[in-house]
Amino acid sequence: SYELTQPPSVSVSPGQTASITCSGDKLGDEYVCWYQQKPGQSPVLVIYLDNKRPSGIPERFSGSNSGNTATLTINETQALDEAEYYCQAWDSSTYVVFGGGTKLTVL
Amino acid sequence: QVTLRESGPALVKPTQTLTLTCTFSGFSLTTSGMSVNWIRQPPGKALEWLAFIDWDDDRYYSTSLKSRLTISKDTSKNQVVLTMTNMEPVDTATYYCARMRIVEAGPSHFDHWGQGTLVTVSS
Numbered sequence: 567s568y569e570l571t572q573p574p575s576v577s578v579s580p581g582q583t584a585s586i587t588c589s590g591d592k593l594g595d596e597y598v599c600w601y602q603q604k605p606g607q608s609p610v611l612v613i614y615l616d617n618k619r620p621s622g623i624p625e626r627f628s629g630s631n632s633g634n635t636a637t638l639t640i641n642e643t644q645a646l647d648e649a650e651y652y653c654q655a656w657d658s659s660t661y662v663v664f665g666g667g668t669k670l671t672v673l
Numbered sequence: 674q675v676t677l678r679e680s681g682p683a684l685v686k687p688t689q690t691l692t693l694t695c696t697f698s699g700f701s702l703t704t705s706g707m708s709v710n711w712i713r714q715p716p717g718k719a720l721e722w723l724a725f726i727d728w729d730d731d732r733y734y735s736t737s738l739k740s741r742l743t744i745s746k747d748t749s750k751n752q753v754v755l756t757m758t759n760m761e762p763v764d765t766a767t768y769y770c771a772r773m774r775i776v777e778a779g780p781s782h783f784d785h786w787g788q789g790t791l792v793t794v795s796s
Contacts, residue, residue, distance in 0.1 A: 567736060597776075597778055597779075597781055597782075599781065599782035599783075601720075601783070603720075608769060608786040608787065608788055608789055609720065609769075609771075609783070609786055610786075611782055611783060611784050614774075614781060614782035614784070615776070615781060615782070620784065652719065652720055654720075654782070654783070656779055656780045656781065660736060661722070661725060661733045661734075661735075661780075662710065662712075662722035662725065662733075662773075662780070663722070664712075664719060664720045664721065664722060665719075666719045667719045667720070
């Protein structure tokens with residue numbers, strides 16, 4: 567079955583750039599999206615189709631996907647960006663796949 | 674405005690069958706490119722996808738849970754129902770329904786989620 571691997575945690579200082587990776591075999595051949603989930607809340611889509619932002623998502627959120635790795639980048643990170651982030655892709659045999667999640671800490 | 678809402682029992686006993694209903698508005702499951710999925714999240718753990726049903730009545734299931742899951746839809750009521758048999762304590766989780774958009778390249782992303790419903794499996 568297809569698997570997506572994320573680092574369990576990433577730390578960043580306020581105002582700095584946070585990068586969260588998502589790895590999978592030939593992931594660059596698939597579209598990847600990213601969700602933000604804060605405690606007690608439902609996930610929110612922040613990036614889809616590798617690098618598209620839904621309306622209402624700040625421009626400081628961006629995405630890329632190439633080779634075996636997709637990356638979510640948050641520029642000028644703010645305290646309100648502290649959350650769990652999940653990558654997700656569709657695989658033809660496993661169907662929907664989520665990464666294990668990355669806890670972003672802003673300190 | 675797209676909304677989804679999950680409903681079902683908060684508590685089920687081991688070996689029982691869980692039935693959850695997702696009632697949605699703001700879109701139709703008869704429209705090309707639309708699908709509704711079920712996803713769950715055990716307390717403190719990651720998201721786990723369960724099942725998919727789309728406008729064309731395609732259905733997909735998690736390979737690890739396929740034998741226990743059935744997804745169906747009632748387009749006249751704007752509802753999608755998930756049944757999961759033989760519930761165990763490890764199935765305790767928040768269960769979400771979410772709309773997934775299907776783009777030219779295939780199923781893509783969940784753009785709207787329900788608030789989730791916590792299901793506890795305990796005797």
